[in-house]
Amino acid sequence: MNPIIRVRDLYKIFDSSAGTTPVLKGVEFDIDPGEFVCIMGPSGSGKSTVLHILSGLDAVTGGSVLLAGRNLKDLSEAERTLLRRTQIGYVFQFFNLMPNLTVLENVGLPLAIQGQHPAAREKELRALLGRLGLGGREHHFPHQLSGGEMQRTSIARALAGGQPLLLCDEPTGNLSQKAGLEVMQLLRRVCDEERRTVLLVTHNPRDATFADRVLFLVDGALDSQHALHGPNLTVEQVHERLAALHI
Ligand SMILES: Nc1ncnc2c1ncn2[C@@H]1O[C@H](COP(=O)(O)OP(=O)(O)OP(=O)(O)O)[C@@H](O)[C@H]1O
Ligand SMILES: [Mg+2]
Numbered sequence: 103m104n105p106i107i108r109v110r111d112l113y114k115i116f117d118s119s120a121g122t123t124p125v126l127k128g129v130e131f132d133i134d135p136g137e138f139v140c141i142m143g144p145s146g147s148g149k150s151t152v153l154h155i156l157s158g159l160d161a162v163t164g165g166s167v168l169l170a171g172r173n174l175k176d177l178s179e180a181e182r183t184l185l186r187r188t189q190i191g192y193v194f195q196f197f198n199l200m201p202n203l204t205v206l207e208n209v210g211l212p213l214a215i216q217g218q219h220p221a222a223r224e225k226e227l228r229a230l231l232g233r234l235g236l237g238g239r240e241h242h243f244p245h246q247l248s249g250g251e252m253q254r255t256s257i258a259r260a261l262a263g264g265q266p267l268l269l270c271d272e273p274t275g276n277l278s279q280k281a282g283l284e285v286m287q288l289l290r291r292v293c294d295e296e297r298r299t300v301l302l303v304t305h306n307p308r309d310a311t312f313a314d315r316v317l318f319l320v321d322g323a324l325d326s327q328h329a330l331h332g333p334n335l336t337v338e339q340v341h342e343r344l345a346a347l348h349i
Contacts, residue, residue: 112126126148126155129148137314138299139302140312141316141318141319142310147321156269157192190265190268195272197256199244204242205241209227209230210223210262212260212263216263257270257273270301275304289302307340308337318349325347328347
């Protein structure tokens, strides 16, 4: 089986007026189609940066990223955008909702961008919103939502497009225990039932137990020696590993 993601010797150094920040220093991993993989690591360790790079939203300093067999470096900007739209559903850490669109319109946006008519799928979109506890919020604008409602809208948008790869950056960060658990169960279900690949970034040990594998990003690299392998991971196992790695 060819991996859906193959990352080799990935380096990322941010150069700005504020100075030079080396963040990723030789990150390597593969993810197979249909896998559910979690990345944990300290705040500022580069987890969101990895997801940005995988989606082609950020450029690498060195190394290679293959997505669905295509090396991002070999693609034009337009080809990378097309690959992102067709392959990736993205739950952004800070939601990235369109402020001038309603919840329903935001969630329908990936379909519209793919050239479909969201109106033709409205029943399905409303059902998805219902599953995420957003029934009755369809016509609200983002500024009329709570943080958790914005987060769930962003999750619905990532799921609505039907892309095979879901990149989820702290998808439960603003949710209650119960709402967060429901989101994790939903992600696990789309992985198991629709064979969509999930790459989850989280600080939450409970969320990590839903994964098939948990990788730890420490000092700019993924510590493969300390990776956890499921199924049936426990919160205690995750806590123990985080403590051992001083995360
Ligand atoms: N555009 C940028 N310019 C300069 N430095 C940046 C930029 N984006 C990120 N960084 C730096 O890169 C490092 C990694 O950031 P990143 O957002 O990937 O961390 P993270 O692991 O997702 O953290 P958190 O758990 O807090 O979300 C941080 O030190 C951050 O300051
Ligand atoms: Mg982050």
